[in-house]
Amino acid sequence: MRIWRKKKRRIDRNVILLLKNIFILIMVILAGAIGVLFFEHKTGLIKSFFDAIWWSLVTITTVGYGDVYPITFWGRLIGIVFILLGFIVFSTFTAFVASNFIDKKIKERKGLSNITEKNHILISGWNNACYKILDFINKRNQKNPPAIVLVNELEEGDISSLQNNYPELSIRFIKGDFTNLEIMVKANVEDASHIILLYDESKPNIPPSDERTIIAFHNLDDLKLKGLINVQLKEKKYLPNIRGERIKNIVIFDDVGGNLLANATMNPSVPDFLQEALKFNEEKGFREIEIPREFISKNFAELSSFLKEKNNQILLGIVSVQPEFSIGKILSDDMSSIDQFIKRQFEQSGKKMQVKEFRSHIKIKPEDDYIIQETDKAIVL
Numbered sequence: 001m002r003i004w005r006k007k008k009r010r011i012d013r014n015v016i017l018l019l020k021n022i023f024i025l026i027m028v029i030l031a032g033a034i035g036v037l038f039f040e041h042k043t044g045l046i047k048s049f050f051d052a053i054w055w056s057l058v059t060i061t062t063v064g065y066g067d068v069y070p071i072t073f074w075g076r077l078i079g080i081v082f083i084l085l086g087f088i089v090f091s092t093f094t095a096f097v098a099s100n101f102i103d104k105k106i107k108e109r110k111g112l113s114n115i116t117e118k119n120h121i122l123i124s125g126w127n128n129a130c131y132k133i134l135d136f137i138n139k140r141n142q143k144n145p146p147a148i149v150l151v152n153e154l155e156e157g158d159i160s161s162l163q164n165n166y167p168e169l170s171i172r173f174i175k176g177d178f179t180n181l182e183i184m185v186k187a188n189v190e191d192a193s194h195i196i197l198l199y200d201e202s203k204p205n206i207p208p209s210d211e212r213t214i215i216a217f218h219n220l221d222d223l224k225l226k227g228l229i230n231v232q233l234k235e236k237k238y239l240p241n242i243r244g245e246r247i248k249n250i251v252i253f254d255d256v257g258g259n260l261l262a263n264a265t266m267n268p269s270v271p272d273f274l275q276e277a278l279k280f281n282e283e284k285g286f287r288e289i290e291i292p293r294e295f296i297s298k299n300f301a302e303l304s305s306f307l308k309e310k311n312n313q314i315l316l317g318i319v320s321v322q323p324e325f326s327i328g329k330i331l332s333d334d335m336s337s338i339d340q341f342i343k344r345q346f347e348q349s350g351k352k353m354q355v356k357e358f359r360s361h362i363k364i365k366p367e368d369d370y371i372i373q374e375t376d377k378a379i380v381l
Contacts, residue, residue, distance in 0.1 A: 014100065021093045025060075028089045032056040032082035039075040046070065060086035110156055115172055115188040117147045119226075122192040124178035124216060125200030126152035127208075129232065133196065134166055145169050151178045151187050152202035177203065179215045189220065195229045199253055210238045217242055277381060288319065289378050301368035303378065313380040317364040320376050 033052035040046040045068045046055055055068045059082060070079045121137065123130060130150075137145060150159070151174045159173045176183035178200065189195060197216055201208045210233050217231060228248035233239070236252055277285050295303045304315040362379075363370070 017096065018100075021096050025089055025093050028082075028086055029053070029056045029060060032060070032078070032086060035078040035082070036070050036075050039072050039078065040070050044069075044071045044075055046075070056082070056086075059083060060090045062087070062090075110175060113174075114186050115149050115174065117149070117172065117188065118191040119193040120147040120149050120172075120188070120191070121194045121196070122149045122151065122187055122189055122227075123196045123198065124151040124184065124187070125198035125213065125232075126150070126154060126202035127199055127232075129198060134162075134169065134171075138166055138169055146193065147172065149174060149187050149192070151176065151183060152200065153177065153204065154202050179212050179219065181219045184216070184219065185223075189225065190223050191226055193227045194248075195220075195225065195227050197229060197231045199232045199234050208234070210234050214238060214241050220246070286316075286379065286381055289313075289380055291372055291376055291378050295372050296374055298372055299368060300366050300370040300372065303372060304368075307378070307380060311380075315378055315380055317362060317379045318366055318370070318372070318376050319379060320361045320363060320373060 030053075033049065033056040036046055036055060037049060037052035040052075041048075046052050051068050055070075058065050058068075059079070070076045123133060134148070137148065145168060147170045149172045150162075153175060156175075159171075163171050163173075174183060174187045176186070178184060178197070197213050199208055199210065200212055203212075213231060213233060217229065220229070225246060229246050230249045230251070231242055231247060232251045232253060233242070234253045239250060242250065291303065292306075295306065300315070300318070307313040307315050
């Protein structure tokens with residue numbers, strides 16, 4: 001809430017300054033028009049209020065068409081004063097607008113501006129895996145790529161180089177420590193469609209650690225997030241510290257590479273095949289898809305045949321998302337004294353009784369008679 005108030009005050013101050021400059025400009029234009037019309041409406045070329053406003057605007061913007069102009073002594077005197085005063089006022093107004101525009105561009109380049117985009121992909125932290133993510137997004141969404149926001153502590157030159165390497169992608173940048181909640185709010189984490197917490201190697205002079213990733217994850221607990229979180233860890237021992245219903249995936253840093261190398265000894269062609277499939281070239285590669293509603297309660301073999309015939313897709317497995325834990329299930333129906341004590345503790349702490357953690361269960365090529373559930377999704381090639 002405090003962060004939002006600061007942000008709102010900053011926006012309100014800029015809006016007030018803009019309105020103030022516009023008001024002064026309008027008053028000067030009106031004063032010049034009324035003054036010159038008073039002396040020119042009978043004898044000069046400026047005979048109506050519209051003529052006077054036209055002259056005032058043309059004069060203050062230094063366009064100077066010369067189609068209407070004062071010819072009386074007092075009209076020209078008003079014109080001299082108006083030209084000098086109007087030039088100062090209009091220059092101040094244009095300087096204010098230009099400085100705000102330039103300041104915005106400088107802040108964006110340095111990663112200091114606030115993100116207003118919604119449904120963006122937020123990638124916080126940095127290591128070489130980020131290149132793979134950007135490559136995949138670039139190939140997967142060539143027609144309408146989503147906005148991407150990076151939160152890390154790379155130098156401005158590194159980010160500029162990255163943006164130049166991916167001209168098709170709209171890449172914004174927030175410079176800062178992703179364990180700082182204010183930095184994540186600046187990146188508009190609440191409205192992001194996907195949130196990726198990478199094992200961060202961008203912080204200078206500080207060795208990377210999974211602890212920072214865990215801190216960043218728990219900092220998001222009090223926010224109402226639109227998207228789910230994908231987390232990259234270095235070591236498996238930290239897995240218990242980062243479970244929760246907001247987690248979409250947890251990837252262990254070296255697991256995929258290590259398994260590929262292990263397979264290379266016994267199945268030398270498998271790593272090459274997997275790497276090629278993961279590249280997602282020409283719409284060919286692994287993907288997760290929604291299962292058509294008409295196949296709910298039907299078996300795996302029927303779905304496999306349908307996808308092969310209709311979409312030319314090979315069904316490799318099923319991802320089943322199921323609740324792994326529920327406080328409600330622990331408490332018995334008769335509510336013993338222990339159960340009542342547990343319930344009171346939850347009520348006093350302000351936490352909900354029903355706390356569930358959902359986990360994806362992977363079923364690689366299940367039996368043909370496996371029954372498709374509503375929570376299932378298909379993995380196809």
